[in-house]
Amino acid sequence: MGDRKILLIGSAAAIGLMAGGALFLTQQGGAGTGCSASTVAGGMDAFGTEFTLTRQDGQRVTSAEVFDRPSLLYFGYTFCPDVCPLDSARNAEAAALLDEDGMEVQTVFVTVDPRRDTPEVLADYTSLFSDDMIGLTGSDEEIAAVNKGWRNYFKANDAEDQEYYLVDHMTNTYLVMPGTETVEFFSRDTPPEVMAETVACHIGATS
Template identity: 50%
Template sequence: MMKITPKAAAIAAAVLVAAGLGATWLASRGGDADMFAQCRKSVVGGTAKIGGPFTLVDENGKTVTDKDVFTKPSLLYFGYTYCPDVCPMDNSRNAEAADILDGRGYDVTPVFISVDTDRDTPELLREFTDIMSPKMIGLTGSKEQVAAASRAYRTYFKVQNPGDPYTLIDHSTQTYLVFPEIGFVEFFNRDTTAEQMADAVACFVDAWKGAGK
């Protein structure tokens, strides 16, 4: 019998999440004109049932809602600070994309939600995000709060060895582009470069501003 490794399981879960995102968009195509149609690469028009309200705790220990966090276009990622490679690489890429956009005159905020409620304190999150970017916002919360945010964005995570202080956590690795009031509009996979992400986000922001937002 073939043994499925944790890494293989995580990859399979990420593939299922990505497929689910695309299916959700395809299933939810509506009749309204899509202001972002010319920008889309990963998803197809309409209003998706991805994202929604949440209540979490920011890196300064303050309770915040999604309305407090998403005050401008944002790049949202779910992960954890103890992650040995994927999360630092992905968050660094997101921070680089935000820097590229800043140089072009676009103000975009990287946001990092930790799924590691046992280890990622607000203080630890602040250290992590400060290293990544002074603009990055770190969020955590109770198990229930984080699980609710994860469900809203259709993400996956699973603690491999609960109670082990060195445990790894399997999790999906998409980055979400979220706009104030509108919510989720696009996702980016791990193979998207910072430059590619910046180009795509700029298109979305231009369309958003062009619609008078």
């Protein structure tokens, strides 16, 4: 953890380009359920894919097994200097707020760095934010496929350093309902209270 702590206070310039999220996602007036604060070309139903990945406890799990309840899905990596920890903490806080209102929502962290993010590393990382956070990793091909399903761009800057490299990636969080149905996304500047309110609205609309 020592090297990671050093990086946490370092520059995040290499991933700052992606901090604003996807270019094709825009925060504006919603439609449909009346809960949405965002729109996307092609509709939110264009996001998502079935998968089988490895959970932080080493178990292989399918997308149906993971998304058995409303979930806040985020793509990041454990060596991330500051963006991923902040976003993961925000997502965990939103889930905790919803839990206080009697709504069970889980957080899911899919790595974009499967080379370093083994199940054991993910277990240590997710435990920093929530006992209920699910961490998922897999082969390079599996991780590429699931990122493609949610249109998540990522690129490892490892040409010169195979150990302490950073990874460019997008930073949106997606609300995935049971059945792998993606209904909403949140940019990284969305406060946990606003996120919780929007998620609660979607849950109420599908109840």
